[in-house]
Amino acid sequence: MRLSDEELVEAFQNGDSSAFDQLVSRWERKIQGAIYRIVGSGEDARDLCQEAFLKAYRGLGSFKREARFSSWLYQIAVNSCRDRMRRQRGKTTVSLDEMSETGELPFRGDGPSALELMEAGDLSRTVAAAVRSLPEEQREVIVLKEYQDLTFLEIAEALDVPVSTVKTRLYRGLTQLKQRLVRQGIRSATPIPAPTH
């Protein structure tokens, strides 16, 4: 019988450390995917995912179970992303290389050059770059809603903000994306071709 997250948390708090193993197996892919989409680097995503689960391991003993485990875990992950981005702010980065590690190119407001288009190869990279160009708060809700399929309430719990704030950030994020994707020449009226990678 598959135990719920909350049952596994209870088992862990009662001394069954293998319950944490199951929680990691259940959530690691989703958490790592979310982190990757927020921070934009595969290497950082792996590090931050490890960091998030280590924090969860340390904090799970005192987790109150008032919120969902998943919301709590996403909260830890998002906070880790914010800490990382705060530390990186102001540092010189080699963004082209950073993006190339995962096959994506950076977004620029003035449009890509012919060389970049040739490199970009597919629309997936352009969409990724457009999402990454959003302000941090909007990017977080877009990722959690569109790619993690969380409800508004779960996102509100994870980000510790009211549901109405989540909806506002999401609306603004989608509106900005619409403008940026049109500028990038993506024909929103037609379905996006399947990615090649």
Place this chain on the structure above:
Amino acid sequence: MDCDAYRDDLMDVLYGEADPATARRFQEHQARCAACREEVASLRRVRRDLDGWVLAPRVASRVKPLLRPRYLAAAAAVLLSVTSGALVLAKGELRYPNGQVAFRVAAPAPEVAELRQLLREQEERHQQALLELRTAQPAATAPGDRDALLREVARLVHESETRQSAAFAAGLNELADRTESQRRVDFAQMSAGLSLLESRTGLQAARTTELMGKVVLASQGK
């Protein structure tokens, strides 16, 4: 028409989280408002565009199994044994007080907290001895007793000076340890940064070469 008032409803409808009353309210508004109809349609298109961002398999690879608790314990044991070995070679000292791993490089010195505790106890003993001396001395002391008293006072002064020197030395040791640790951390960070820079420079060169090849092929019409 105040479309902003329907924005929350719009988001609920767009993501399928609207209850029946909300959905009906928004449908009624939408039936009268072409702008909102267009807005919903355009946001649906953006959502469809967002589906186009698919992660490469290597990005979605699993967290390294090292994280799992059972591996954590084994890894910690290996790390501790390796660290202990290195510390032995470096004439260092590894301790595990209060569940925290602590190590010290070079000559071992007493723990500062322990030392301070010992000094406090010694101070209390001295205060007690002084008190006993005061109460034991009659108002007028004989010359021989005065000499003994002076010797005792001199001894106490000497011990006090020794105690202060020990506290000062302990503070210096602590400062030296912290400085050394920070120096090692800084050095490690600098090394990691240089390695990253080197690898990036190499990658950049490879990419430039590859791009030039593509440009040449394109210019040749291949």
